[in-house]
Amino acid sequence: MSLQLYGQRFYTGKKTSIARIAILIFVFALLQTAVLGRVSIIGIKPELLLILACYFLLHLPDREALISVFILGLINDAYSLVPFGLTSLSFLIIAAILLKARDELIETNLLTWCAVLCGATLFNAMLQIVSMRLVLWEPLPILNSLGKHLLVVVINVALGVALLPILIRMSSGPAASHKKVGEDQSEHLKMRKFV
Amino acid sequence: MNSFSSPLIQNETDPRIVSARRWQLLVVLIAVSLALTITSIKSRGNPNLVQSLILNVFSPFQWTFSSGTRSIGGWWRGYANLVGVKKENEKLSNRVRQLQSEVNKLREAEIKLWRLQRLMGFNVEKHIEAVPAEVIGREADNWSRMILLNRGTEDGVEKSMAVITSEGLLGRVAQASDNKAKVLLITDWRSSVDSLVQRTRARGIVVGKSSRAGEMRYIPLNADVRVGDKVLSSGLGGVFPKGLMVGMVIKVTKERNGLFQKATVIPFVDAGEVEEALVVLRYGG
Numbered sequence: 001m002s003l004q005l006y007g008q009r010f011y012t013g014k015k016t017s018i019a020r021i022a023i024l025i026f027v028f029a030l031l032q033t034a035v036l037g038r039v040s041i042i043g044i045k046p047e048l049l050l051i052l053a054c055y056f057l058l059h060l061p062d063r064e065a066l067i068s069v070f071i072l073g074l075i076n077d078a079y080s081l082v083p084f085g086l087t088s089l090s091f092l093i094i095a096a097i098l099l100k101a102r103d104e105l106i107e108t109n110l111l112t113w114c115a116v117l118c119g120a121t122l123f124n125a126m127l128q129i130v131s132m133r134l135v136l137w138e139p140l141p142i143l144n145s146l147g148k149h150l151l152v153v154v155i156n157v158a159l160g161v162a163l164l165p166i167l168i169r170m171s172s173g174p175a176a177s178h179k180k181v182g183e184d185q186s187e188h189l190k191m192r193k194f195v
Numbered sequence: 196m197n198s199f200s201s202p203l204i205q206n207e208t209d210p211r212i213v214s215a216r217r218w219q220l221l222v223v224l225i226a227v228s229l230a231l232t233i234t235s236i237k238s239r240g241n242p243n244l245v246q247s248l249i250l251n252v253f254s255p256f257q258w259t260f261s262s263g264t265r266s267i268g269g270w271w272r273g274y275a276n277l278v279g280v281k282k283e284n285e286k287l288s289n290r291v292r293q294l295q296s297e298v299n300k301l302r303e304a305e306i307k308l309w310r311l312q313r314l315m316g317f318n319v320e321k322h323i324e325a326v327p328a329e330v331i332g333r334e335a336d337n338w339s340r341m342i343l344l345n346r347g348t349e350d351g352v353e354k355s356m357a358v359i360t361s362e363g364l365l366g367r368v369a370q371a372s373d374n375k376a377k378v379l380l381i382t383d384w385r386s387s388v389d390s391l392v393q394r395t396r397a398r399g400i401v402v403g404k405s406s407r408a409g410e411m412r413y414i415p416l417n418a419d420v421r422v423g424d425k426v427l428s429s430g431l432g433g434v435f436p437k438g439l440m441v442g443m444v445i446k447v448t449k450e451r452n453g454l455f456q457k458a459t460v461i462p463f464v465d466a467g468e469v470e471e472a473l474v475v476l477r478y479g480g
Contacts, residue, residue, distance in 0.1 A: 029253060033332045033343075034260040043382070043406035044337055062217040070224045074231075078249040079335035079343065081369055081379060084242075085231030087336065092225050099217060128338060148405075152337055 016060055016171045021068055024170055025075070028052045033079045044151055046159045047121065049076045053091050054120050054160070055167050057098040058113075069095045082128065090127040094120050110161065117160040118153050125149040241354075242372045250343070250375050258331045258345065323436060325359070325473035326350050328376070340383035340405055342366075342466060346474060347374040355434055357475040363440030363463040364388065364428055365472050376474065380466050381441065382409055389431040390441050395419045401426060401441055401460055409442060411458040420447050420458050436478040 032048045049072045056068045073088025080087065098116065234243060242250070328350075332343035346352050348371050356368045358378045366386065369379040379386055386403040390411060397418030399411040414420055424444040430437025446459040 026256075029335075030256060030260050032335045033253070034257050036333075043340070047337065049335060063220060066217070066220050066224055070228070073228065074245065075249055075253075076335045078246050078253075079332060079341075081334070081339040081341050081377060081383070081385070082336070083232050084235040084246050085228045085233075086235075089225060089228035089232055092221065092228055096221055099221075132338075148337065 016064065018064075020171055021056070021060070021064060024052060024167070025068065025072060029072075029075045029079075044148060044155065046155045047124075047152065048159070049073075050091070050120060050124060051117065051156060051160045051163060052167070053094070054098070054116050055164075055171075057095050058102060058116065059167075059171060062099065065099070066092070066095055082132065086128070086131055087124075090124050090131075093127060094123055097123075110164075113164060114157050114161065117157045121153045121156045122149065125152070242370050247372050247375075250372065254331055254343075254345070254375065257343075258329070322478065323475055324477040325475045326352065328352075328358075328472055328474055330469055330472065331375075338405070340380040340386075340403060340466065341369065342378045342380065342469065342472075344376045344378060344472065344474065345374065347372050347376050349373050350474075351476050352376045352474050357435045357439075357478075359439055359473050359475060360464050360469060360471070363442070364435060365464045365466065365469060367434055368474065378472070381462055382406065382466065388435060388441055389429045390426050391429045392418070392420055392444070393425040393427050394421075395424070398429060399426075399455075399458070407461065408445070409460045409462060411444070411460050412455065414456045414458060416449065416454060416456055418456070420444060420456065422447060424458075426458075426460050436475060 028048045028051075036045045036048065053069045053072045056065045056072075059065075060068065069091045070088055073091035074085070076087040076091075077084045098120070101116075231243070231245065326346055328344035328346040330342045331345045334341045342365075344352075344358070352368060352371045354368055354371055358365045358367060364381055366378045366380040366383070368376050370377040380403070381388055381401065382403040382405065384403050384405045386409075388401045389398070390401045391398050392414075395418060397414055397420055399414040401409045401411045403409050411420075411426060422444055426441045426444060428435040428437060428439040428441055440463045442460040442462040444458045445461050447456060448458070449456045
């Protein structure tokens with residue numbers, strides 16, 4: 001996979017078909033719940049659904065991104081013992097931040113992708129710890145959880161980088177994946193000036 | 196902006212309107228999530244309609260997926276095991292002969308024990324009525340240690356029932372819907388099992404740490420606990436039957452000024468490898 005792919009702007013404003021989004025969600029959810037549970041490292045496994053949520057938030061138009069992220073959160077909750085809706089809420093708060101940041105990110109590179117994954121993983125962990133502590137009074141060991149999540153960050157970033165070319169190809173189709181860097185930036189810049 | 200474009204198209208491309216729509220949708224979705232969370236907390240984790248729907252949509256595919264990975268894994272293990280299988284066979288034949296004689300001795304001892312228990316008025320046998328279930332899914336996050344079973348309330352499975360395997364204790368049912376049940380594993384940080392050390396009968400509570408090992412806490416300081424000791428469920432609390440294998444002690448920690456000692460316990464059941472389990476419907480005399 002060429003570096004050009006990594007230099008490509010994530011958000012092109014181009015719509016991705018619902019079918020492609022649904023397939024991606026379905027495959028990632030199956031991988032997370034049926035396969036990754038068996039291959040956890042010291043009880044830690046990558047958060048595929050969070051990686052996909054971050055990708056959708058950077059790549060898809062607003063409506064598709066938000067609804068997809070909401071669904072991903074609900075799937076995560078269905079296969080978890082945290083209150084149903086909590087992860088979805090956490091994902092949506094991350095969405096609010098990322099969508100705002102996306103407007104400022106004209107060109108997303110590999111470093112930005114890593115930073116987004118890193119921030120989203122830590123933010124999600126913090127939100128979950130705080131909500132479980134304050135709302136549910138669950139005695140989640142904070143230091144242990146945060147220490148563990150530093151490792152989750154590393155795993156998520158590594159997997160996210162490895163999956164990026166596949167995600168771009170699968171969600172955009174062959175034509176979009178060959179798009180050159182900055183091809184439709186002028187339109188985006190016009191939009192920004194307009195705003 | 197194209198002067199010939201219709202007001203509808205203008206609305207769709209106007210960044211202010213796009214931005215307003217984004218925040219409107221976000222607020223709606225956050226409100227829905229919040230409502231779902233509150234409902235879930237109020238219903239004490241019982242699965243609601245949306246949750247059941249998601250599980251029902253995924254479970255057939257998950258079952259196929261799990262079976263697929265299981266058969267690939269099984270095929271690979273089978274191939275690897277073929278190497279040296281002849282030697283292993285001879286060893287096992289000798290072992291079977293040894294064990295056969297031990298079984299005969301134990302049978303005799305069991306009959307003797309049965310007679311003595313009857314004399315002393317104890318319940319002779321602890322019956323366990325259980326329903327077998329297949330593992331069709333595992334947790335999606337790093338917060339919970341759970342598995343999803345393909346049995347639910349239709350099969351008599353209820354919340355708080357113990358889940359076991361042939362190796363020992365696996366966990367307890369945390370949520371049960373019509374045909375699925377979520378099992379909180381003993382390694383989850385919310386799990387605690389009243390236990391005792393098999394060799395010395397020292398008591399303690401095995402709590403999960405959301406990692407491979409658990410921790411046996413509140414063991415009296417003067418109790419004799421050593422590395423390699425087996426830990427069993429004590430039967431107190433009424434959730435887990437007495438005498439189920441919980442794990443093995445791999446480390447003992449004595450605090451200088453504490454009242455208790457702690458032991459790190461590795462569960463006998465490796466939840467990552469479990470494919471089938473038994474849900475204990477009833478137990479006791």
